Amino acid sequence: MSLSAKPHHNICGSPSAHSLTASRTALTVQRTTEAGYTLVALLAVMTLLALFALAAAPSIQQQVQREREREAIFRGEQVADAIRLYYRNRAASLRLAGDQALPTSMDQLLEGIPIPGGSKKKQILRASAARDPLSASGEWRFVHPREQSLIDFQRSVITYAGNFLPPPRDPQMAQLQQFAVPQITNVLNLGDTPPSSNVATSADDSSGPFVGVASRSKDNSVLYFYGIDQHAQWIFTPLFRN
Numbered sequence: 001m002s003l004s005a006k007p008h009h010n011i012c013g014s015p016s017a018h019s020l021t022a023s024r025t026a027l028t029v030q031r032t033t034e035a036g037y038t039l040v041a042l043l044a045v046m047t048l049l050a051l052f053a054l055a056a057a058p059s060i061q062q063q064v065q066r067e068r069e070r071e072a073i074f075r076g077e078q079v080a081d082a083i084r085l086y087y088r089n090r091a092a093s094l095r096l097a098g099d100q101a102l103p104t105s106m107d108q109l110l111e112g113i114p115i116p117g118g119s120k121k122k123q124i125l126r127a128s129a130a131r132d133p134l135s136a137s138g139e140w141r142f143v144h145p146r147e148q149s150l151i152d153f154q155r156s157v158i159t160y161a162g163n164f165l166p167p168p169r170d171p172q173m174a175q176l177q178q179f180a181v182p183q184i185t186n187v188l189n190l191g192d193t194p195p196s197s198n199v200a201t202s203a204d205d206s207s208g209p210f211v212g213v214a215s216r217s218k219d220n221s222v223l224y225f226y227g228i229d230q231h232a233q234w235i236f237t238p239l240f241r242n
């Protein structure tokens with residue numbers, strides 16, 4: 001036996017090359033399987049989230065429209081109040097009434113009314129309120145005295161108030177009400193003719209004396225304004241305020 005030759009001894013418990021390869025293969029398969037399960041779970045979660053988003057989309061869209069309608073009502077009421085102040089000022093200072101005391105442009109409301117004893121003017125309308133948030137153009141439609149849409153709106157007010165037309169507390173507004181719209185004290189007098197659903201918008205609807213404003217949007221609304229569910233039929237005017 002050569003002195004340089006060393007006997008080969010297997011250490012007990014030491015893995016062989018074959019067993020190491022098998023373990024690594026099993027570990028790789030396990031990891032691949034776990035990754036597959038993770039991917040499937042992720043896809044399932046994403047699918048559920050997509051379904052929830054689709055289900056919530058109409059509700060979110062309605063909420064957005066509801067907020068825009070609230071803003072439109074808020075701005076429209078400011079325009080109505082500005083018309084009231086403008087009319088009262090001209091009726092008192094210039095002794096005018098009817099069409100002559102009404103504004104003919106939005107700029108007149110934005111310019112304000114003269115302050116007695118001074119050269120400055122009092123602001124009666126904010127610039128943002130002069131814009132309609134519901135229409136693409138952003139311009140309000142002017143509602144003129146004695147036009148059909150105003151008569152239809154008066155009918156809605158009477159119906160909403162329980163077959164009663166609220167009288168304005170302001171004597172000047174009461175006088176303007178009698179001038180601007182035919183007086184209807186009972187909706188039964190109107191017969192069964194429903195309000196017109198098609199609001200005519202002529203080319204000159206933005207000129208001439210106006211007693212209120214309405215949206216140019218013809219969409220149905222989420223909110224109800226005096227029981228009305230169409231944007232174009234919402235009229236903001238000082239005539240029916242008490």
